[in-house]
Amino acid sequence: MEQKDKTIEVIPYNKQKTNSKKNNIKDNDLDSKHHQALIDRIENTTIEREKSAKWVRRVIAGWLGFTASAVMLGGSGIFEFSDVVLSVLLGTTTANVLGLGFIMLNDLFPKDCCN
DSSP: OOOOOOOOOOOOSOOOOOOOHHHHHHHHHHHHHHHHHHHHHHHHHHHHHHHHHHHHHHHHHHHHHHHHHHHHHHHTTSSOOOHHHHHHHHHHHHHHHHHHHHHHHHHHSOTTSOO
């Protein structure tokens, strides 16, 4: 069996082949507009990814700070936490850090891009 080439060719629109200079100018104009639209989309996506990465870092840092404070206050005797509460607090912290980090990394580095 013959193995097919896995290269994907992106064709933004179908061009009609004509010999007219007017149509060639329109095709070039459409190519440049399409190219500019792709560049704008990539720039906007990059900005949004940076915003979401900053938000995730802040949420993780805040949650870790809250958890560390709660554990220290519990250890110093100011608050008394049962074993179940401490287990839930540490479990949700671990899930939060791993889950949000995983989501952020998948968004920044998608698997189907740039192969």
